[in-house]
Structure formats: C-alpha cells, structure tokens
Amino acid sequence: MQETQDLESRGPVRARRPLTAWFDVRRDRLGSWAFALNRLTALGLTLYLFIHMAVLYLLAQGESRWDSFILVVRSPLFLALDVVLIFGILFHGLNGIRVSLVGMGIGVRNHRRLFWILSAIGLVLLLVSAWLVFTI
Amino acid sequence: MRDKSLTHQGPRQDRSGAIWLIQAFSGLLLVALLLLHMVAHHFIVEGGLREFRQVVDYASHPAIFAITIIFLIVVTVHTVLGLRAILIDLRPSLAARRSIDWLLLAIGVAIIIYGIWLEFIIARL
Numbered sequence A: 001m002q003e004t005q006d007l008e009s010r011g012p013v014r015a016r017r018p019l020t021a022w023f024d025v026r027r028d029r030l031g032s033w034a035f036a037l038n039r040l041t042a043l044g045l046t047l048y049l050f051i052h053m054a055v056l057y058l059l060a061q062g063e064s065r066w067d068s069f070i071l072v073v074r075s076p077l078f079l080a081l082d083v084v085l086i087f088g089i090l091f092h093g094l095n096g097i098r099v100s101l102v103g104m105g106i107g108v109r110n111h112r113r114l115f116w117i118l119s120a121i122g123l124v125l126l127l128v129s130a131w132l133v134f135t136i
Numbered sequence B: 001m002r003d004k005s006l007t008h009q010g011p012r013q014d015r016s017g018a019i020w021l022i023q024a025f026s027g028l029l030l031v032a033l034l035l036l037h038m039v040a041h042h043f044i045v046e047g048g049l050r051e052f053r054q055v056v057d058y059a060s061h062p063a064i065f066a067i068t069i070i071f072l073i074v075v076t077v078h079t080v081l082g083l084r085a086i087l088i089d090l091r092p093s094l095a096a097r098r099s100i101d102w103l104l105l106a107i108g109v110a111i112i113i114y115g116i117w118l119e120f121i122i123a124r125l
Helices: A002-008 A011-016 A029-055 A063-073 A076-103 A111-135 B004-042 B052-060 B062-088 B094-123
Strands: none
Touching: A029 A076, A029 A111, A029 B062, A029 B094, A063 B052, A076 A111, A076 B004, B004 B062, B052 B062, B052 B094, B062 B094
C-alpha cells in the first residue's frame, strides 16, 4: 500500500505547495499526470453527482417537467458533455483500478505498463461510448 | 526516550490505511455498480430509459430500488473520502482537519438521507 501512496504523492515538492504540485511533472511525468487527472476527474465527478441528484428531483415533480428536461439533454451540446462525463468516469475508474491493484501489491513492477494497457482499454471504451451516445 | 512525533503518527497512519482500503474497495464496487447502472439505463430498453413512466417503473422495482440505495451509499462514501484526501493534502491545521471531517460527515449523511427520500418519492409516483 505504501508504494501506491508513494505513487499518489511526490514528496518534498508536494509538501511545499500541495495544490500546485498536482501539476508539477518534473519528477515523474506519467505518475504526475495520472495523479493530477485522477484528482481533476474526481472533482468533476463530484460536481456531476450533486447535479445528478438535484436533477432527479425533476422526476418527482411530474411528467411534464421530466419531458422538458429530457428534450434539453438530447441536444448535441449535452450529448457532447455526456462524452466528457464518460471520459471522466473511464479515466477515474481505470486509474483507480490500477492504483488499487498496485496498492494491494499486484503489478507493482509493471504499474507503468498497466497504466498504458488500461488507457488503451479506456480509449476503446470511450470511442464506442461516444458513438453510442450520438447514435442511440 | 520514545520519539513523540512517531508515537503521535502511529494511530493516524493506521487510520489512513483503513480509509485507503475503504476508498479502494468502494471504488472497485462502484465500477461494478456503475456498469450495471449504465447497462440497465441504456441497453435494456431500446433507446434507453427516457420516458417518464419507464423511468418510474424501473426505479420502483424492489431489486432496482435496493441496488440504487446501495449505489447511493457506496458512491457517497467514496466521494466524501476522496474529497477528504484532497483537503487533507492541503495541509490544514489539526483544528481545521477536525472541522473538515465533521463537515464532510454531515454532507455525506445529508446526501444519503436526501437520496433515500427521493427514491421513496419516485417509487410512489
């Protein structure tokens, strides 16, 4: 687990400027980008969770409110935002799987390879999802 | 003489280890629940669940109702612990850290209560 916590942190640089250090890629380019993107997607998904829960209240307000909401979210802009959301879910989920596995001692030596394999899987899933979002 | 800083850090390290495990396992569980959620919402009915009556009937099904409540609790725990990790990384004082813990606990409980209340309202439509 300690190794994952090390993967998730970058020592002295992070200790001095904890927030800006998210984007400091001088020491470990891949790990730093994964760390920063993981946190950005986490914040984005948290925001989405709050919006999603608020929007579901429209369902409780009856059919007409729900139908007008559905009309809005079927617009191309919202469909594009759906693809951004799917990117966030896929990156956060797959990177989370990598961090969890490495933290449990699985694939510690190959964590970089694991990152690229999961990224490839994520890219394929993103492309398929984007196609489905705009065609279903 | 024992080093006080090491003695002080012991329980906190244990606690952060337990929190890390909860975060990891809730995340893995979320992957499965989210997959189920996406498939159920977008692929079981042709074109996905969109019509008001379809969505209400789906949400009112006892099995879906139970899974949704579990999903709500797991996603809230994962979110709150994730936000806590980000805030703790900003190196707050001990007092601020305690406030963060209580605030996030209150937010988490409020989200779960609101979500369960909403599920009951929707199930009765």
